[in-house]
Amino acid sequence: MPIEELLQQNRDADLLRFTTAGSVDDGKSTLIGRLLSDSKCIYEDQLAAMERDSKKLNREEVDLALLMDGLKSEREQGITIDVAYRYFSTPRRRFVIADTPGHEQYTRNMVTGASTANLAIVLIDARNGVLTQSKRHGFIASLLGIPHVIVAVNKMDLVDYSEEVYEEIKEEYVNFMAKLDIRDLCYIPISALRGDNVVNPGDNMPWYKGATLLSHLESVYIASDRNLIDLRFPVQYVNRPNLDFRGYCGTVASGVIRPGDQVVAMPSGQTSRVKSIVSFDGDKEYAFPPESVTLCLEDERDISRGDMLCHPGNVPHMTREVEAMLVWMSETPFSLNKPYFIKHTTNTVRGSFKELSYRVNPNNLHREDADSLDLNEIGRVSLELFRPIMCDAYSRNHSTGSFVVIDLMSNSTVAAGMIIDREHARGVPEESAEPVSKNIHREAGLVSASDRERLLGHKPATIWLTGLSGSGKSTIGKDLEKRLVDEGVACYILDGDNVRHGLNRELGFSAQDRKENIRRIAEVARLFNEAGLVVVTAFISPYRDDREAARRIIGEDHFVEVFVDTPIELCEQRDPKGLYKRARSGEIGEFTGVTAPYEEPKEPQLRLPTGDLTVDAATEEIVAYLRQQGVIPQIG
Amino acid sequence: MCAEEKKTDGEAYKITNLEILEAESIQIMREVVAEFERPVMLYSVGKDSSVMVHLARKAFHPGKIPFPLLHVDTSYKFPEMYAFRDQYTKDIGADLRVHRNEEAIAAGANPWDWGTVKCCGALKTQALLTALKEGGYDAAFGGARRDEEKSRAKERIYSFRDAHGQWDPKNQRPELWDLYNSRMNQGESIRVFPISNWTELDVWHYIHLEKIPVVPMYFAREQEMVTRGKHLIPVGAKTRLLPGETSEMIMCRFRTLGCYPCTGAIRSNALTVPDIIEEMMVVRDSERITRIIDFDQDSSMETKKREGYF
Numbered sequence: 019m020p021i022e023e024l025l026q027q028n029r030d031a032d033l034l035r036f037t038t039a040g041s042v043d044d045g046k047s048t049l050i051g052r053l054l055s056d057s058k059c060i061y062e063d064q065l066a067a068m069e070r071d072s073k074k075l076n077r078e079e080v081d082l083a084l085l086m087d088g089l090k091s092e093r094e095q096g097i098t099i100d101v102a103y104r105y106f107s108t109p110r111r112r113f114v115i116a117d118t119p120g121h122e123q124y125t126r127n128m129v130t131g132a133s134t135a136n137l138a139i140v141l142i143d144a145r146n147g148v149l150t151q152s153k154r155h156g157f158i159a160s161l162l163g164i165p166h167v168i169v170a171v172n173k174m175d176l177v178d179y180s181e182e183v184y185e186e187i188k189e190e191y192v193n194f195m196a197k198l199d200i201r202d203l204c205y206i207p208i209s210a211l212r213g214d215n216v217v218n219p220g221d222n223m224p225w226y227k228g229a230t231l232l233s234h235l236e237s238v239y240i241a242s243d244r245n246l247i248d249l250r251f252p253v254q255y256v257n258r259p260n261l262d263f264r265g266y267c268g269t270v271a272s273g274v275i276r277p278g279d280q281v282v283a284m285p286s287g288q289t290s291r292v293k294s295i296v297s298f299d300g301d302k303e304y305a306f307p308p309e310s311v312t313l314c315l316e317d318e319r320d321i322s323r324g325d326m327l328c329h330p331g332n333v334p335h336m337t338r339e340v341e342a343m344l345v346w347m348s349e350t351p352f353s354l355n356k357p358y359f360i361k362h363t364t365n366t367v368r369g370s371f372k373e374l375s376y377r378v379n380p381n382n383l384h385r386e387d388a389d390s391l392d393l394n395e396i397g398r399v400s401l402e403l404f405r406p407i408m409c410d411a412y413s414r415n416h417s418t419g420s421f422v423v424i425d426l427m428s429n430s431t432v433a434a435g436m437i438i439d440r441e442h443a444r445g446v447p448e449e450s451a452e453p454v455s456k457n458i459h460r461e462a463g464l465v466s467a468s469d470r471e472r473l474l475g476h477k478p479a480t481i482w483l484t485g486l487s488g489s490g491k492s493t494i495g496k497d498l499e500k501r502l503v504d505e506g507v508a509c510y511i512l513d514g515d516n517v518r519h520g521l522n523r524e525l526g527f528s529a530q531d532r533k534e535n536i537r538r539i540a541e542v543a544r545l546f547n548e549a550g551l552v553v554v555t556a557f558i559s560p561y562r563d564d565r566e567a568a569r570r571i572i573g574e575d576h577f578v579e580v581f582v583d584t585p586i587e588l589c590e591q592r593d594p595k596g597l598y599k600r601a602r603s604g605e606i607g608e609f610t611g612v613t614a615p616y617e618e619p620k621e622p623q624l625r626l627p628t629g630d631l632t633v634d635a636a637t638e639e640i641v642a643y644l645r646q647q648g649v650i651p652q653i654g
Numbered sequence: 655m656c657a658e659e660k661k662t663d664g665e666a667y668k669i670t671n672l673e674i675l676e677a678e679s680i681q682i683m684r685e686v687v688a689e690f691e692r693p694v695m696l697y698s699v700g701k702d703s704s705v706m707v708h709l710a711r712k713a714f715h716p717g718k719i720p721f722p723l724l725h726v727d728t729s730y731k732f733p734e735m736y737a738f739r740d741q742y743t744k745d746i747g748a749d750l751r752v753h754r755n756e757e758a759i760a761a762g763a764n765p766w767d768w769g770t771v772k773c774c775g776a777l778k779t780q781a782l783l784t785a786l787k788e789g790g791y792d793a794a795f796g797g798a799r800r801d802e803e804k805s806r807a808k809e810r811i812y813s814f815r816d817a818h819g820q821w822d823p824k825n826q827r828p829e830l831w832d833l834y835n836s837r838m839n840q841g842e843s844i845r846v847f848p849i850s851n852w853t854e855l856d857v858w859h860y861i862h863l864e865k866i867p868v869v870p871m872y873f874a875r876e877q878e879m880v881t882r883g884k885h886l887i888p889v890g891a892k893t894r895l896l897p898g899e900t901s902e903m904i905m906c907r908f909r910t911l912g913c914y915p916c917t918g919a920i921r922s923n924a925l926t927v928p929d930i931i932e933e934m935m936v937v938r939d940s941e942r943i944t945r946i947i948d949f950d951q952d953s954s955m956e957t958k959k960r961e962g963y964f
Contacts, residue, residue: 021931021932024931024932025931029863033670100823101808102807102808103851104807105800105853107855126828130828134832241668244667246667255684257714258717259717260717263716267713269832274667297712308669309673310676310678312715323688347828361833420833424835429835429838429839431828
């Protein structure tokens with residue numbers, strides 16, 4: 019190839035950063051060695067050193083892994099201790115690999131490597147199948163918001179290149195990953211040792227029709243992963259070489275900025291226009307992430323490091339309270355109410371943790387009660403800052419949604435945090451949370467509850483039906499609504515049909531979203547109750563905590579918990595919408611009773627074993643209970 | 655939204671490998687200048703230093719580089735390096751400081767009699783530590799790259815050093831996103847590696863695109879050399895020929911520049927930067943093979959770094 023073409027090709031190449039995670043013997047280092055050697059990126063003296071070390075350590079074959087383990091103790095122990103960065107390139111792309119050890123105690127390294135990655139490769143040993151560690155790797159990739167994940171099922175040579183083995187592993191992992199938020203997930207069967215499907219397809223797995231690992235790495239589309247919408251320009255440094263020049267230096271965290279743009283400086287709220295984008299190579303027409311630029315404004319403004327320039331009308335949250343997922347990275351455990359430094363964008367502020375809501379078990383994603391977080395543990399926290407920061411949810415903006423926690427005494431980096439959507443955060447801290455605006459007071463009306471009772475002829479109540487999908491909640495609920503209305507009771511049913519499409523349309527089915535879903539339904543039920551109506555709700559509402567929260571919102575007096583107790587076998591048999599079938603096949607990720615828990619009510623007001631009851635009889639039991647409680651009048 | 659804004663993913667917002675690396679390096683340099691009291695840039699006159707200095711000029715444009723450049727001089731650099739150093743730093747208006755371990759030089763430190771380990775220890779590591787201490791520098795930029803050597807692959811961007819300048823690879827601060835922890839106790843310092851993620855090819859390519867001046871010794875010419883083991887060593891005023899050795903004129907160039915007794919050349923016909931890039935695309939040895947000092951003991955780079963080398 020002529021040199022001009024070679025130079026042009028090099029010049030046009032883009033950059034993909036990826037991280038590799040695998041357990042101790044999954045062959046991660048071998049895989050990287052293979053990628054490097056097959057793409058001809060290992061130098062001969064490095065190969066020679068590897069051969070020499072292999073002999074010295076009595077390895078039978080030349081150990082590609084020795085190329086990776088940089089520290090002496092790593093080579094001796096045959097394990098990878100720390101994150102190592104590797105570089106290789108193909109004509110199309112340059113790659114930076116953050117090679118991280120996969121063992122539990124190295125979660126912090128994995129998180130570190132993942133924080134800057136465009137893509138993650140999760141390695142699974144075909145002989146061992148999906149291990150808890152493989153799940154942890156998937157969870158961390160999702161937690162750190164890596165948009166692309168490749169699951170490489172390795173050591174296919176040791177399972178006779180069996181398609182069946184591969185498919186089984188894939189199916190199991192698909193089911194697990196369905197609970198997580200990964201935008202682009204793909205599976206490739208490989209043998210890092212023999213080279214199959216790493217750089218070249220090889221002849222051993224004709225049944226696999228997809229791309230090889232390298233060709234996938236080369237072609238995965240990453241340009242759209244950037245946020246080019248919300249302008250966030252954290253001021254990093256004010257450049258004032260002389261009295262005539264004042265430039266605001268920084269890296270465009272997101273969005274696009276042009277000369278002439280109106281900008282607002284947070285937190286002061288002062289506005290100005292961009293005069294120019296100054297660079298060594300002349301003024302620029304526009305700047306976008308992740309460019310490091312210098313902005314000059316039309317007006318003299320008091321702006322300093324830590325401030326943020328944005329477009330008016332699209333500004334981040336300015337807040338002293340954030341909800342975040344936290345990865346603890348220090349031997350010294352987490353402390354509540356202790357001051358730490360929080361480094362967020364170009365700001366360092368003091369802050370302390372007010373609450374640890376739960377710890378996540380990354381192996382099964384269960385939330386556990388916890389008093390503290392130890393090294394490598396992950397939990398959800400409320401963080402209070404001594405000064406406000408300008409932030410966005412990590413899911414929307416990695417730069418303005420991430421922070422590190424620094425110990426005041428030791429100066430070590432002790433944790434990494436990812437800010438959770440504040441809209442959720444507002445709703446989620448239970449019904450007891452203070453209204454966001456301090457200026458909201460309950461206005462006492464002129465109409466009392468007894469006035470309404472007199473008008474309608476009955477008391478308000480919320481009949482909270484809970485049970486598995488297919489247990490008969492909606493059928494009973496609709497029947498009940500009809501019975502009551504026929505009897506002259508003002509009754510209204512809330513179910514998925516009228517709630518999911520409007521009020522809660524943006525909520526999904528994660529535990530978080532389910533919680534918020536239930537909270538909103540409870541708030542609506544309470545308002546309807548205040549208006550004097552009887553409300554029937556028909557939602558799975560699988561978590562006890564969430565139902566208890568609903569009870570507190572609605573009030574003990576009005577809340578009637580009804581457990582529609584139908585055995586799962588029967589629900590599955592009925593399966594009116596075919597959901598169980600889809601859940602079993604892995605098509606639906608998180609499904610109550612199949613892949614997500616249902617926590618039975620301990621002391622419901624009513625338990626309806628629908629296996630033995632007709633719809634009529636079930637409805638009748640509820641009506642009888644309401645009469646007995648004096649909600650609706652006795653007959654006659 | 656105007657029509658122009660709609661072309662989000664197209665060519666308008668394409669960013670290449672070198673542009674990303676450049677932005678990252680500039681971000682790191684500005685962060686250090688914003689957060690540290692007395693930064694300094696270690697300037698070794700080689701190609702990586704040239705790139706680093708060029709990036710610093712870009713980072714603080716239209717101002718000058720807001721920190722001094724420090725050359726830790728072993729006294730064994732090639733004459734052309736000294737000439738280049740003085741001219742280039744003058745041309746760009748940089749504040750150059752030179753530090754030498756005069757005591758060791760006076761004591762006759764040299765690799766032939768002292769051995770490379772001891773010689774490097776005195777003239778490089780010790781000299782560096784003294785210079786940093788005397789200057790009161792709390793942050794020192796270095797042009798090391800992670801792709802150079804295995805132990806460097808595990809180095810952080812902000813490499814934390816204790817009061818004795820020592821590196822503890824097992825007790826490094828985790829480094830996430832682009833958030834660097836600059837907190838330190840009195841007496842501690844950091845080394846900062848803003849071009850950590852650049853490879854040798856990136857460096858040359860950037861030199862080509864940005865037309866960055868480098869020491870002419872990187873280009874091939876016919877010069878008097880002696881072959882010693884696998885190494886091609888230049889014959890200069892002080893290089894001693896061992897019994898049985900003869901020198902010859904060889905067309906060669908230097909891939910890295912260090913001290914003349916310990917830096918080998920490679921046979922090459924590369925006369926221009928594109929020639930070098932072309933050569934690199936086919937070269938089969940990593941660049942540090944021309945450094946004799948890296949082979950002097952097992953895990954020698956790791957050992958040097960632990961002791962305070964950068």
